[in-house]
Amino acid sequence: MHTNQKITKSIVEDTQLWTDLKAGDEKAFSMLFERHYEQLVRYGNSFSNDSDKIQDCVQDVFADIWLYKNNLGETTNVKAYLLSSVRKRISRLQERDRIFNKITSTDVVNFLFDFSIEHQLINDEVTADKVYQLNKLINLLPSRQKEALYLRYNQGLSVEQIAELMDVNYQSANNLLHRAVLNLRKDWNVSLALLLALSPAIL
Structure with missing residues (x-):
């Protein structure tokens, strides 16, 4: 990626990408995916040690966003929307597959994320x-x-x-x-x- 493209990517706000995504812009969708995918997987891994399941979960969230883009509403914080969507998806996955030791609510699932020193x-x-x-x-x-x-x-x-x-x-x-x-x-x-x-x- 050229330097100018990197700069452009860094200054484009999530809200603008969200608006463009809703209008069917595949590039905007890809940029949002690249920007948030890793941290969403990391957040999802805080609820389970099954990384493959969590990656599938995050990918499903993005797949639904693209599939139902015409029905998406406005959001003031795209990151919050994505985190919430992943958390809800995990809850449904938990109920369907019982991957969280048969616990019935994410409210009682241990948050496993380890804070680390930079x-x-x-x-x-x-x-x-x-x-x-x-x-x-x-x-x-x-x-x-x-x-x-x-x-x-x-x-x-x-x-x-x-x-x-x-x-x-x-x-x-x-x-x-x-x-x-x-x-x-x-x-x-x-x-x-x-x-x-x-x-x-x-x-």
Whole structure:
């Protein structure tokens, strides 16, 4: 891909691609697929260790989007829409194939995603050690608190979008995030300012 094409791809907003996709633009569809596929698979893998099933699930979501493009509505956040679609697809897959140990709801499926440290963002050894300890504590949080943190800081979703995606009300989503931060502060004696400063490097 030429440099100019890379630049064009980087500046095209998801919302514009969504609009073009709805109008039947195959290139827009392909760009959305390439932009979001890996992170959607990664999110799906947080609910199952059957990677092949999850990849099929994500591909089915995109296939349905293209198939029913004429019936798609407007969306203010394409990423949130895709994450929600994958989560719902997993739930249906779970009910059909019983691949999640016969659990009947994704609400009680463990969120398995491991937050990891991006070492290139951390130059100071002391800070790196603090981030490493914080990272360990995040991965010990209850699965729904960890998922809420992942959606908020890794995927950049709003509390409203998290609530819709996790099928809870706004207050419940806010409570999940609040309890997660309280648990981290309780187990890791650090100021909230430092916690929030370090979060982008982890999340």
